[in-house]
Amino acid sequence: MQRSLFLFCLSLVSLTFLWLQISMFNNIKHDKQSILGSVIPSLISREYTQKDVDTVQQNLLTLLDDFLETCSVNRVPTFLIDPTVLKSVQDEASEDQRGDCRHLCQKPLITLGVLESSLNPDGLNARVLHDLEEKGVSFTSVTGQDPRLIKLNGTTKKLITFHYSFSRHDTFIHVVVFYDRGVLGLWHGSIIGKDAMMSGSVDKNSVSYHFQNESVLNSFSLDISTIDDRTIRLPSDISEFLENLENSRYLPCDMKRAREFYSKYGDDGTEKAGMFRKRGKEVLQIAKIILDNLGVRFWLSSGTCLGWFRQCSVISHGKDMDIGMWIKDYNKQLIDEFQNNGLYLEHLFGRVEDSFQMSFKTIDDIKLDIFFFYEEGTYMWNGGTQAKTGKKFKYIFPNFSLCWTEFLGMKVRVPCKTISYIEANYGKSWAEPIKRWDWKKSPSNVFENGEWDEKDWPEVIQFFEIQ
Numbered sequence: 001m002q003r004s005l006f007l008f009c010l011s012l013v014s015l016t017f018l019w020l021q022i023s024m025f026n027n028i029k030h031d032k033q034s035i036l037g038s039v040i041p042s043l044i045s046r047e048y049t050q051k052d053v054d055t056v057q058q059n060l061l062t063l064l065d066d067f068l069e070t071c072s073v074n075r076v077p078t079f080l081i082d083p084t085v086l087k088s089v090q091d092e093a094s095e096d097q098r099g100d101c102r103h104l105c106q107k108p109l110i111t112l113g114v115l116e117s118s119l120n121p122d123g124l125n126a127r128v129l130h131d132l133e134e135k136g137v138s139f140t141s142v143t144g145q146d147p148r149l150i151k152l153n154g155t156t157k158k159l160i161t162f163h164y165s166f167s168r169h170d171t172f173i174h175v176v177v178f179y180d181r182g183v184l185g186l187w188h189g190s191i192i193g194k195d196a197m198m199s200g201s202v203d204k205n206s207v208s209y210h211f212q213n214e215s216v217l218n219s220f221s222l223d224i225s226t227i228d229d230r231t232i233r234l235p236s237d238i239s240e241f242l243e244n245l246e247n248s249r250y251l252p253c254d255m256k257r258a259r260e261f262y263s264k265y266g267d268d269g270t271e272k273a274g275m276f277r278k279r280g281k282e283v284l285q286i287a288k289i290i291l292d293n294l295g296v297r298f299w300l301s302s303g304t305c306l307g308w309f310r311q312c313s314v315i316s317h318g319k320d321m322d323i324g325m326w327i328k329d330y331n332k333q334l335i336d337e338f339q340n341n342g343l344y345l346e347h348l349f350g351r352v353e354d355s356f357q358m359s360f361k362t363i364d365d366i367k368l369d370i371f372f373f374y375e376e377g378t379y380m381w382n383g384g385t386q387a388k389t390g391k392k393f394k395y396i397f398p399n400f401s402l403c404w405t406e407f408l409g410m411k412v413r414v415p416c417k418t419i420s421y422i423e424a425n426y427g428k429s430w431a432e433p434i435k436r437w438d439w440k441k442s443p444s445n446v447f448e449n450g451e452w453d454e455k456d457w458p459e460v461i462q463f464f465e466i467q
Contacts, residue, residue, distance in 0.1 A: 079233035162189030215248035273316035320367035355383025394449035
């Protein structure tokens with residue numbers, strides 16, 4: 001296995017060097033050659049000729065033809081997922097795609113996908129690999145632990161294939177294996193993560209960054225199309241697929257960390273704790289359905305994010321569920337939709353342009369807090385208001401993007417740089433449970449931010465009776 005992974009890395013590094021060489025020809029007219037990218041001319045050998053470029057492209061197309069034919073004969077349906085090629089097809093969809101290699105020859109590597117359901121239990125069947133080897137194609141693969149077998153109460157060890165790399169004459173077919181993960185959608189493993197690589201590293205320029213880390217994609221349909229005189233499957237809606245791909249990175253909850261937490265601090269098995277977990281999950285499910293239908297992005301925040309990160313569950317002594325969302329995504333329909341589904345507005349603080357915050361509650365007192373985040377260039381923040389004094393508070397966070405995760409059987413978002421998000425709120429001691437928490441003083445990132453003018457209190461400090 002180590003040798004296989006080493007060869008995979010080595011081949012991709014050599015691919016990057018070759019790609020740099022080919023890229024010098026980006027000024028060749030589009031009707032005779034595909035766009036090959038741009039690099040600093042001084043880095044490229046002047047002796048590299050147009051004939052060399054033509055040879056590489058022909059080698060790539062021949063490799064692709066042999067690969068597609070072999071998969072077809074063995075009834076292994078593959079599909080095009082290479083974002084560079086798909087973008088090229090999308091941008092020129094109205095033009096004649098026949099003739100020269102206008103789309104597939106963007107680089108000496110093409111990325112395809114295959115579903116686990118199309119493979120044998122141990123991956124591509126031996127006949128496919130044998131037939132390709134007979135045609136002079138070599139291959140390596142990246143394997144890792146099957147994430148579906150990683151549970152809080154233990155892990156059943158089983159390796160599955162994440163990626164294949166097929167190569168011949170310095171050209172490559174990269175195959176991503178997609179696994180059905182239920183509510184998460186289609187999942188693929190990492191090339192460069194600790195669970196996938198035994199040693200070495202992969203040059204990030206070799207494979208699209210979309211496929212370097214774990215990702216989850218919504219299911220998508222396929223069409224059969226002709227690209228550069230090749231018949232190939234590809235996503236029916238390329239634009240939707242590329243957007244899906246751009247926002248697909250996945251972060252699993254760290255079960256090992258959670259086991260260590262429970263081993264050290266135990267689990268609250270009381271009836272009260274169990275009821276809060278159950279009702280908290282139900283409240284989050286309602287919020288997710290509503291916000292997804294409204295097209296509003298949200299993520300686990302504050303104590304709910306800490307519970308996911310630290311123990312893969314709800315903090316049992318908590319009193320509420322917490323989510324964050326960008327203020328730019330705020331939708332006025334949100335309040336009515338929540339109240340129509342049993343989540344009643346309890347309070348509303350601040351204004352949309354400053355320190356906006358709202359809280360909902362069920363009839364059995366399960367609370368959902370929504371914190372709205374503002375972007376300030378080098379940092380992000382959300383606001384808080386002390387109702388009895390009108391004091392304003394500001395919670396500072398480093399900039400972050402969003403990743404998908406699975407929490408309580410739901411596909412939800414969390415900050416990708418979760419540790420910096422957690423430490424901003426809870427400091428370096430986040431791993432230790434704290435039952436006494438003062439929202440005005442305890443957070444590491446809280447600062448006083450002035451106060452509301454008393455004449456504005458009726459607008460910026462509102463409480464509502466739950467009917």
